[in-house]
Amino acid sequence: MSHKKVYGLIRVGIAVPKLKVGNPIFNGKEIERIAKTAATKHNIKVLVFPELSISAYTCGDLFQQTTLLKACEDTLKRLMNNTKTLDMIIAVGMPIKADNQLFNCAVLFHKGRILGVVPKTFVPNYNEFYEKRWFASGKERISNRIDLCGETVVFSDNLLLKDTDSELCIAAEICEDLWNPIPPSSRHAMYGANLILNLSASNEVVGKYEYRKELVKQQSARCIASYLYVSAGQNESTTDVVFSGHGMIAENGAIMEETRFADEGIFLFHDIDIEKLMNDRRKNNSFMGKNTEAAAYEKISFSFTDVEIEEIKRKIDPYPFVPASKEKRTERCKEIFTIQSIGLAERLSKTGIQKVVIGISGGLDSTLALLVSIEAFDHLKISRENIIGITMPGFGTTGRTYNNALLLMKELGITVKEISIKEACIQHFKDIGHDMLVHDVTYENVQARERTQILMDIANKEGGLVVGTGDLSELALGWCTYNGDHMSMYGINASIPKTLVRFLVEWYADKEGDTLIAKTLKDITNTPVSPELLPPDKEGKIEQKTEEIIGCYDLHDFFLFNMLRHGFSPSKIFSLATIAFQGKWKEEEILQWLKVFYKRFFTQQFKRSCLPDGPKVGSICLSPRGDWRMPSDASYEIWLDELNNIVC
Structure with missing residues (x-):
């Protein structure tokens, strides 16, 4: 299986060459x-140089000299000939004569063949810029074809370069084009471009750097594209301005690589994910152009012969739901907590309900649900005593979780109830003729449904609302009892994955400082994840550990994110996981649990088809009403077949 098929990545780069102003021969060699x-050395497939990189941007009236213009064309011809064995699209900038005018152009060529020439659309003529003195706008061109280096080539500001073997589609714009209210790249993206090249010459003044960076980030996000931006370097003339060689590789709103004020002669590269971008676009049904304008585009085909990437130049985050930096994690936790609590507060306010009922187990999920309820009640200025927390010890309850549940409820000042489910379950086993010594799914689910019945009945008795505690990861895997903990009146954690639940509780603990609440919360985060439906071991510790049965939630959340958020194939998810969890999980283990994930995700859809209401918090949610609509009897065979073909 090739890397191209597995990853859907393409390696792209930006370069700031050494140059001499007005010396195309030297510049071409660099x-x-x-x-x-x-x-x-790096198998880069698309490489972009700055605006007017063959001549230099700061030539001034030398642009009107025939000698310079001829030297630029000769240099381009020599450059194409000397790089014709390279399987790489190269984009350079140069002045080009056409239609009795001079144009500031980007020339894109591959294996010694010019794919197209793109003239600059918006020519600045203000402040320190006076390009109109020499250059015409691409909108003023007459011809769609020009003769260049002995070839008749496409000459258009509406040019798309399409890879015949993938979904890669390239377009170019030049410097000022980006600063316009409606950049050409916006239109290019609407008609298919997912890799935008910007050959630029943007000088440095105080404050301009951050503004320019935001422009690139926002444009890549708005276009759902990768954006390669590279500006003229420090070797440009400093007669009136200074250039920094600011270069950026952005992907859908994120800066992946950046350079500024570095030594000339350097280049940066990154592996961009075209498949990811296109999956995002397909989800966005407003991302389309008009049929009437499509005909204006020139579409040129090309093909790369070798796109294999031996070592990915791209960070694969093993925890995609959790920000890496503590600062961002704190901000994210605050935001999530607010969304959850406002969702619950509004549900209570609109229904006129003044009480909630929560089953408190001493585990992560019920703890988060309780903390969110506290926040909602404080927001509504309703007494915390109206939060009824019920601990329901059963056959698998351990002293650690039991004590943590009681301690947390008391310290938070809510109403505490304790109702053992043992006698009720024993009676139920007798009623249905089940042997208590047979610890099968019936044994477990009887307990889960008994707890739910207690919560529902207490809610009816108190005129309250049952707050559900199940999280996104459990819903994805179907790790809940149908009409047991699967059911509630408002599922507050329904779009929070397990890896994030842990961080939310830890964040709340840190916020509490050195208190008994904080210590209890931290102990809860260190407790093994378990439904505690099977008896503990001889030492009274948790015997039934979820992650030993269905796999590590770190892995499952990674699988879930990449399947639902990006629509990646099983083989691609497997390959990315082997990189993300290298040194932590063996390939065989990752493959084993990925098969479990797909099988459970498909077979457990029936539980998700009838979920209670709950607030959407992140980009991934499994609500059958708004986010994930899947038949309960869909087949998982082709997904498993793909995984079965992988040899570790």
Whole structure:
């Protein structure tokens, strides 16, 4: 299985060459040197140089000299000939004569063949810029074809380069084009471009750096595209302005690589995920152009012969639901907690209900549900005593979880109830003729449904609302009892994955400082995840550990995110997981649990088809009403077949 099929990645780069103003021969040699290194040592497939990189941007009235213009064309011809063995699209900037005018252009070529020439659309003529003195706008062109380097080539600001073997589609714009209210790249993206190249010459003044960076980030996000931006470097003339060689590789709103004020002659590269971008676009049904304008585009095909990537230049986050930095994690936790608590508060306010009932087990999920309820009641200025927490010890309850449940409820000042389910379950076993010594699914589910019945009945008695505690990861795997803990009146954690639940509780504990509440919360986060439906071991510790039965939630949350958020195939998810969890999980183990994930995800859809209401918090949610609509009897065979073909 090739890396191309597995990853859907393409390696792209930006380069800031050394240059001499007005010396295309020198500049061409530097471009050639960088291009050969980028292609042969790093297998970069698309490489972008700055605006007017063959001549230099700051040539001034020298642009009107025939000698310079001829030298630029000769350099381009020599550059194409010397790089024709490279399997790489190269984008360079140069002045080009056409239609009795001069245009500031990007020239894109591959294996010695010009794919197209893109003239600059918006030519600045204000402040320190006076390009109209030399250059016409691409909108003023007459011809759609020009003769260049002995070829008749496409000359258009509506140019798309399409890879015949993948969904990669390239378009280009030049510097000022991005600063316009409606950049050409916005239109290009609507008609298929997912990799935008910007050959730029943006000088440095105080405050401009951050503004320019935000422009690139926002445009890549708005276009759901990768955006390669590279500006002229420090070797440009400093007669009136200074250039920094600011370069950025952005992908859908995130800066992946960046350079500024670095030594000339360098390049950066990154592996962008075209499959990810296109999956995002397909979900967005407003992302489309008009049929009447599509005909204006010139579409040129190309094909790469070798796209294999031996070592990915891209960070694969093992915890996609959890921000890596503590600062961002704190911000995210605050936001999530607010969304959850406001969702519950509004449900109570609109129904006129003044009480909630929660089953408190001493585990992570019920703890988070309780903390969110506290926040909602404080927001509504309703007494915490109207939160009825019920601990319901059963055959698998351990002293650790039992004590933590009681301690937390008392310290938080809610109403505490304790109702043992043992006698009721024993009677029920007798009623249905089940042997108590047979610890099967019936033994477990009887307890789960008994607890739910107690919660529902107490809610009726008190005129309250049952707050559900189950999380997103459990719903994805169907790790809940149908019409047991699966059911509630408002599922507050329904879109919170297990890995994030832990961080939310830890964040709340840190917020509490050195208190008994904080200590209890931290002990809860360190308790093994378990439904506690089977008896404890001889030492009274948890015997039934969820992650030993169905797999580690770190893995399952990674699988879930990449399947639902990006629509990746099983083989791609497996490959990414082997990178993300390298050194922690063996490939065989990852494959084993990925098979479990797919089988459970498909077979347990019937539980998700009848979920109670609950607030959507992140980009992934399994609500059958708004986010995930899947038949309960769908087949998982083709997904499992793909995994069965993987050899570790």
